[in-house]
Amino acid sequence: MNRKEFLKRLAAAVGGFAVPSLASAASFERVLQDASAGSGEALWKVVRDQFVLDPDWTYLNFGGLGSCPLPVLTSFWEWTRSEERAPNAGHDAALWWSVKERLAKLLGPACRKEDLALISCxxxxxxxxxxxxxxxxxxxxxxxxxxxxxxxxALLHRAQQDGIVIRVFEPDLVRAQGNVERVAALVNGRTRLIFMSHVTCTTGQLYPVKEIAALAHERGIWLALDGAQAPVCVPFDITECGADFYTCSTHKWIMGPKRTGFLWVRPGLLDTLRPLVPGSAKFDVDKGEMAFQADAQRYEFGSQNDALFFAMGAAVDFVQAIGPGRIWEHNHRLAERFYRGLQEIPAVEIASPREEAFRTAMIGFRMKTRTVQQIMERTAKAKIRVRPVSEGGANCVRVSFHVCNQEAEADRLLDVLRQLA
Ligand SMILES: Cc1ncc(COP(=O)(O)O)c(C=O)c1O
Structure with missing residues (x-):
C-alpha cells in the first residue's frame, strides 16, 4: 500500500471512532514529502507530535517499554478493524512477507527476509x-x-532440564576490549555457545560483538545475541555483527506494538536450531514424517494477530522515514549531553562505559549520597519516568533517550539530580 492509499484507508477507518488526532499523522506525512525539512528542531517537533505520551510527564524509558507513534497506532487500528469485519483464517502472505522485507532492509543491506521469523518478543x-x-x-x-x-x-531452564553449565563474566565497563578477554578466559573445550546482550539493559553498554564473534568462530562456538536493546538504539547491521542467532523485541527502539519481535538465524543454521513450538511444517502423520519450512517461518506457529505485525511494519516505515542515522545522531547527542552533565555532579557515579564508542542512547548512574529508591521517588515527583536497574547487581538508574525527547528534558533531569545531590 502506498502512502496516499494508507491515508485514504486511514480516513475511512477512523470515521466515528476514537483515534488520536489524525492531523498529526498527516503532518508527519508532510515531513516525509518534504525532504528538505532536514535535521533541525522543526523536524524533531513534528516527530514528537506523533506520540500520545502524557504531556505532563517526561518519558525517558524507551529501553523499558516503547510508545507507538500515531502512524503505528492508526495502522494497528485500521488492520484490526478490517480483520474484525471479515474474520479470515490464515493471513495475507504477501503482506506478511512485505513486513519481513522492510524489517530486513532496516536490519542491514545483506539481511534476507527468509532468515527472519516474526515472534512475540x-x-x-x-x-x-x-x-x-x-x-x-x-x-x-x-x-x-x-x-x-x-x-x-532461558539458560537456567536448559541447565535444569539438560544439565548445561553456565559460565558468567563480569562486564568490563572501563575497556571494551576487556570483555573480549573475559569471554576468552572462560572458553574451554566444552564451550558450545556464547549468549549475551548486544547492548545491555543495565547500563546501555554496547559489547564489542564483532571481536567476540571472531573469537567464537575461531573455536567453533556459536554466538547468539539478545538484541532487545540494539536495532535503532545503535548503528546496526545484523549480518556484520557476527552473530549466528539474533533476537529482538520490536516494541522498544523500533516503536512497534507490544508483543512483536523477531528471530534471525544465519543462513545455513536453520537445521541446527529446532523450533520450540512446531506449527509450520509439511507432514504425513501416517508415515510419521515432518519437514519444517525451508526458511525461518518454521519458528512461527498458530493463528497470528496480523494487525500487530502489519503495524510493526508501519513502525519500520516510521523509523526509515526519519532515518536510523539521524535517530542515532539525535539520541546519542542527548545521551552524551546528559552524561557530561552527570560528570559535573560530584555525588554521581556513572555506571555506563568509560569509552564513548561503547555508550549508547541509555545512560546509567547512581549516587553516593542517595539510594536508587530515593532517586526514583524524586524523579517521579518531578514527573520524569526513568528505570531502576537491579539486574546483575548494577544498582543504578537508567535513562533512555529516543526520538520524542529533547535537550530540555535531559537538562531538567540534571537539575532535579543536582538538587537531590
Ligand atoms: C536485553 C533485554 N532482553 C530481553 C528483554 C525482554 O523483552 P520482552 O519483555 O519484550 O520479551 C528486555 C526487556 O527489557 C531486555 O532489555
Missing part, C-alpha cells in the same frame, strides 16, 4: 535459542552478569 527468541540448540549435559555456555531475566531464565 525477545523472551520468546531467547528461549528458542537456549532450548532449540543441540546442547547436552556438561556443554558450557558463556554469558555476562548484566543480562535481562529473559536470557538468564
Amino acid at each position: 525477545a523472551t520468546e527468541g531467547c528461549n528458542i535459542i537456549a532450548s532449540g540448540l543441540p546442547l547436552k549435559r556438561g556443554d558450557e555456555v558463556i554469558t555476562s552478569r548484566h543480562e535481562h531475566v529473559a536470557l538468564n531464565t
Whole structure:
C-alpha cells in the first residue's frame, strides 16, 4: 500500500471512532514529502507530535517499554478493524512477507527476509535459542552478569532440564576490549555457545560483538545475541555483527506494538536450531514424517494477530522515514549531553562505559549520597519516568533517550539530580 492509499484507508477507518488526532499523522506525512525539512528542531517537533505520551510527564524509558507513534497506532487500528469485519483464517502472505522485507532492509543491506521469523518478543527468541540448540549435559555456555531475566531464565531452564553449565563474566565497563578477554578466559573445550546482550539493559553498554564473534568462530562456538536493546538504539547491521542467532523485541527502539519481535538465524543454521513450538511444517502423520519450512517461518506457529505485525511494519516505515542515522545522531547527542552533565555532579557515579564508542542512547548512574529508591521517588515527583536497574547487581538508574525527547528534558533531569545531590 502506498502512502496516499494508507491515508485514504486511514480516513475511512477512523470515521466515528476514537483515534488520536489524525492531523498529526498527516503532518508527519508532510515531513516525509518534504525532504528538505532536514535535521533541525522543526523536524524533531513534528516527530514528537506523533506520540500520545502524557504531556505532563517526561518519558525517558524507551529501553523499558516503547510508545507507538500515531502512524503505528492508526495502522494497528485500521488492520484490526478490517480483520474484525471479515474474520479470515490464515493471513495475507504477501503482506506478511512485505513486513519481513522492510524489517530486513532496516536490519542491514545483506539481511534476507527468509532468515527472519516474526515472534512475540525477545523472551520468546531467547528461549528458542537456549532450548532449540543441540546442547547436552556438561556443554558450557558463556554469558555476562548484566543480562535481562529473559536470557538468564532461558539458560537456567536448559541447565535444569539438560544439565548445561553456565559460565558468567563480569562486564568490563572501563575497556571494551576487556570483555573480549573475559569471554576468552572462560572458553574451554566444552564451550558450545556464547549468549549475551548486544547492548545491555543495565547500563546501555554496547559489547564489542564483532571481536567476540571472531573469537567464537575461531573455536567453533556459536554466538547468539539478545538484541532487545540494539536495532535503532545503535548503528546496526545484523549480518556484520557476527552473530549466528539474533533476537529482538520490536516494541522498544523500533516503536512497534507490544508483543512483536523477531528471530534471525544465519543462513545455513536453520537445521541446527529446532523450533520450540512446531506449527509450520509439511507432514504425513501416517508415515510419521515432518519437514519444517525451508526458511525461518518454521519458528512461527498458530493463528497470528496480523494487525500487530502489519503495524510493526508501519513502525519500520516510521523509523526509515526519519532515518536510523539521524535517530542515532539525535539520541546519542542527548545521551552524551546528559552524561557530561552527570560528570559535573560530584555525588554521581556513572555506571555506563568509560569509552564513548561503547555508550549508547541509555545512560546509567547512581549516587553516593542517595539510594536508587530515593532517586526514583524524586524523579517521579518531578514527573520524569526513568528505570531502576537491579539486574546483575548494577544498582543504578537508567535513562533512555529516543526520538520524542529533547535537550530540555535531559537538562531538567540534571537539575532535579543536582538538587537531590
Ligand atoms: C536485553 C533485554 N532482553 C530481553 C528483554 C525482554 O523483552 P520482552 O519483555 O519484550 O520479551 C528486555 C526487556 O527489557 C531486555 O532489555
